[in-house]
Amino acid sequence: MSRKRFRMPKLGYASAIAIAMVGLAFGPASAADPVKVGALYPLSGQVAKSGEDTLNGIRLAIDIVNNRHADLKMPFAAGEGLPGLGGAKIELIAADHQGSPEIGAAEAERLIVQRKVAALIGAFHSSVAATSSQVAERMGTPYISGESEASTLTERGYKWFFRTTPSSRTQARDFFTFLRDINKSQNAGVKTIAVVHENTLWGQEFQKSVEGYFKEFSEFKPAIMVGYQQGTADVTSEVQKLIAAKPDVVFHASYDAEAILFARTYKQFNFNPRAVLAIGAAFGSSAFRDALGPDANYFFVREHWSRDLASRNPLVGQVGKMYRDRYGKDMDGTPARAFTAMMVLADALNRAGSTEPEKIRAALAATKIAPSDMIMPWEGVAFDKTGQNTLTRGIFVQTLDGVPKMTWPADQAAAKLVFPRPAWR
Amino acid sequence: MSEQLIIQLIVSGLGMGFIFALIAIGLTLIYGVMNVVNFAHGEFLMLGMYASYLAYATWGADPLVTLPFVAAAMFLFGLMVYYLLIRKVLTGSMQSQIFATFGLMVFLQALAQFFMGADYFAVQNSYLSGVITLGGVILPVPQVAALVGSSLATLVLYGLVFRTGVGRQLRAASQDAQAASTLGINASGMYALAWGIGSACVGVAASLLSNFYYVFPRVGAIFVLLAYVAVALGGFGSIHGALVAGLLIGLLQVASGFFISSELKFVPVYMLYLIVVLLRPRGLFGKM
Numbered sequence A: 001m002s003r004k005r006f007r008m009p010k011l012g013y014a015s016a017i018a019i020a021m022v023g024l025a026f027g028p029a030s031a032a033d034p035v036k037v038g039a040l041y042p043l044s045g046q047v048a049k050s051g052e053d054t055l056n057g058i059r060l061a062i063d064i065v066n067n068r069h070a071d072l073k074m075p076f077a078a079g080e081g082l083p084g085l086g087g088a089k090i091e092l093i094a095a096d097h098q099g100s101p102e103i104g105a106a107e108a109e110r111l112i113v114q115r116k117v118a119a120l121i122g123a124f125h126s127s128v129a130a131t132s133s134q135v136a137e138r139m140g141t142p143y144i145s146g147e148s149e150a151s152t153l154t155e156r157g158y159k160w161f162f163r164t165t166p167s168s169r170t171q172a173r174d175f176f177t178f179l180r181d182i183n184k185s186q187n188a189g190v191k192t193i194a195v196v197h198e199n200t201l202w203g204q205e206f207q208k209s210v211e212g213y214f215k216e217f218s219e220f221k222p223a224i225m226v227g228y229q230q231g232t233a234d235v236t237s238e239v240q241k242l243i244a245a246k247p248d249v250v251f252h253a254s255y256d257a258e259a260i261l262f263a264r265t266y267k268q269f270n271f272n273p274r275a276v277l278a279i280g281a282a283f284g285s286s287a288f289r290d291a292l293g294p295d296a297n298y299f300f301v302r303e304h305w306s307r308d309l310a311s312r313n314p315l316v317g318q319v320g321k322m323y324r325d326r327y328g329k330d331m332d333g334t335p336a337r338a339f340t341a342m343m344v345l346a347d348a349l350n351r352a353g354s355t356e357p358e359k360i361r362a363a364l365a366a367t368k369i370a371p372s373d374m375i376m377p378w379e380g381v382a383f384d385k386t387g388q389n390t391l392t393r394g395i396f397v398q399t400l401d402g403v404p405k406m407t408w409p410a411d412q413a414a415a416k417l418v419f420p421r422p423a424w425r
Numbered sequence B: 001m002s003e004q005l006i007i008q009l010i011v012s013g014l015g016m017g018f019i020f021a022l023i024a025i026g027l028t029l030i031y032g033v034m035n036v037v038n039f040a041h042g043e044f045l046m047l048g049m050y051a052s053y054l055a056y057a058t059w060g061a062d063p064l065v066t067l068p069f070v071a072a073a074m075f076l077f078g079l080m081v082y083y084l085l086i087r088k089v090l091t092g093s094m095q096s097q098i099f100a101t102f103g104l105m106v107f108l109q110a111l112a113q114f115f116m117g118a119d120y121f122a123v124q125n126s127y128l129s130g131v132i133t134l135g136g137v138i139l140p141v142p143q144v145a146a147l148v149g150s151s152l153a154t155l156v157l158y159g160l161v162f163r164t165g166v167g168r169q170l171r172a173a174s175q176d177a178q179a180a181s182t183l184g185i186n187a188s189g190m191y192a193l194a195w196g197i198g199s200a201c202v203g204v205a206a207s208l209l210s211n212f213y214y215v216f217p218r219v220g221a222i223f224v225l226l227a228y229v230a231v232a233l234g235g236f237g238s239i240h241g242a243l244v245a246g247l248l249i250g251l252l253q254v255a256s257g258f259f260i261s262s263e264l265k266f267v268p269v270y271m272l273y274l275i276v277v278l279l280r281p282r283g284l285f286g287k288m
Helices: A002-026 A028-032 A048-066 A101-113 A126-139 A151-155 A168-185 A201-213 A236-245 A256-268 A286-296 A307-311 A314-327 A333-352 A357-365 B003-034 B041-059 B063-089 B094-116 B141-163 B165-175 B177-182 B187-209 B219-234 B239-259 B267-279
Strands: A035-041 A090-096 A119-122 A143-145 A161-163 A192-198 A221-228 A249-253 A275-279 A300-303 A395-400 A403-408 B131-134 B137-140
Touching (some): A035 A048, A119 A126, A151 A168, A168 A275, A168 A300, A168 A403, A192 A201, A236 B003, A256 A286, A307 A314, A333 A357, B003 B187, B003 B219, B137 B141, B141 B165, B141 B187, B141 B239, B165 B187, B239 B267
Parallel strands (some): A035 A090, A192 A221, A192 A249, A275 A300
Antiparallel strands (some): A300 A395
16 A cells, blocks of 8 residues: 555656656647547448548548649648648548437547547538537537538537538528529519429428528519429329419429439420429439430539539639549539538638637638639638528539530539520420 | 319329239239238339330330230249249248248349449330320320220230139139149149239339339339238229229329329328228228
8 A cells, every 4th residue: 555655646757757758849849730630421331432422522622731732723732731830731530420420429529539639520411410519519629511401500509510511591592593693684584483392301491491582582472382202103293283383483302213203294294384493413313314315404403513613713623633533533512512611621720820629619700711712613601600601602503415514603604504494395 | 173184183093093903903813812912012013114124225125015025024033933932931831921022022122223223214215105185185195005004904814814714723723722723723833823924914014114104123112002002902812902992092192192282192092091991891892
């Protein structure tokens, strides 16, 4: 007993000295210590592939920050590391949440407590972003999401959560800005809108968001709302309802299978509204185009990003090529958005000039990124007090001659949009 | 509300109804003859649809042209399933029969996903595409073809089962296999025949469907669930019952989709089923 008592303080001194020495040895250089960023993505399970693609967008952003890319006219590309932190590099620590909200929360805690990350980025699934950002909120760690879209994420009044991607709700708004714009530019005279939606959470949320915007865009009137169940054998009754309601345009929230079925049934009954605008990729997917051939033309799909943006923004072409060269696959909207979120986080870390959480949070809240510094078709990045980026903008892609082409907004378009739809062949 | 609209809804309802009926007849035939529920029936439909699609994609052969071949191939496939799988489990318990066809379902789905992926494939511009306009009523050709084709197939089947010697043997085996054997009827052969014909019915339905519906590994579930309801509603083992119930379901889902809500379009179908089963547990045309 007495020996132990005697030795304990000694051990204490020894460790104190050791810590002090480590401090001395590395203290002055600490500005150049790498900044750890924890990334939460599904890297196994059903959507592992999408998770990996998305994480690759983040890897690419970090590579641009950490290494010299003289030919790329983008913040942090010309130098190495973050100048505001004495040239510190960013170290990525990826964690696999397998699409599970519980695992996501546990991994967030592990990254914060054990790996001492300065900030978190994630999480693909909105459900996982919800639980993992809750942990970050509790521990006071900044959290940024570039692709989790559920509107509720930024409606919780969190202080530490920031989102660069538009939420589901703001995506619905793009449909109205699109119509208002073509009413003005093409004198299209669109008034009535029908919404066709599948009735799981995604479709219902879209339909509710659309309904909510009729007040703000009072020149438009709802014609009819048609909800349907996924996995339906035929949609004759749905289409007959639309025919009876005679809407000017139809908004669609459908997955691949029903998108094909609806398009075919529209043609059969010669239902030809002036435009069909869809959320989600189904009405422009390769399965859709293969199944319908020339009938797949003229459908509009609201997208986040398109490689066509390269025609106006050289960064898109350069970053897209780097992504392709590195990961052997074309970049699409999700990795592009994750890439952007990581660049926004790097910008905030740089301005914070510190890895202190409160300073990073304050820097994130003060974010002001210009459209010319990024690969998204947005008006920039700036967060409101809920942490939502308010400068997002969607694009509309229209399939023309079998190829999806970016046609809106006009100032970034790669092809001229066709409106109204020509008659069915 | 115009007459045209009503006629249109009826045609669509009958078109789908005959497809449900044809699938249900195959199912009820197998059940009626040997008291085995084929849980893989939807996957037989899926195979038939892939066969139609692949023939179209490889040789450009129209689903209408390949219909007899798909039906024949499915007939052979049904025989094969009977001889390689069903005959072996017939001696086992009821559970092992259920699990055998259930296992076959999982296996066939996985097989399709492995070889074809989860993508959707569809035939383009088949002979039976487009519409016929009759006095302002738009009749989609694929649905009319489904209506005509399925009713013809049903007629042929009726003739076979109720008007021929083989049909008599089939019915005899289904009523009492032992007695039929005593009278010199090859019961096992009749069982095989039931599997063959049941599968061929699905093959015909698959060919007609592939004119307007896409195929993917889980397509079977969409149609066969309603076919099970048709079988139970019409009475297990009853061919008339499956036909009538299939048509009823087709009409009811189109009508309730239009007049009530498309989100709830199957609710009246299942409610009808529940009511019938409560008041008349053997179904509309079932034997006691």
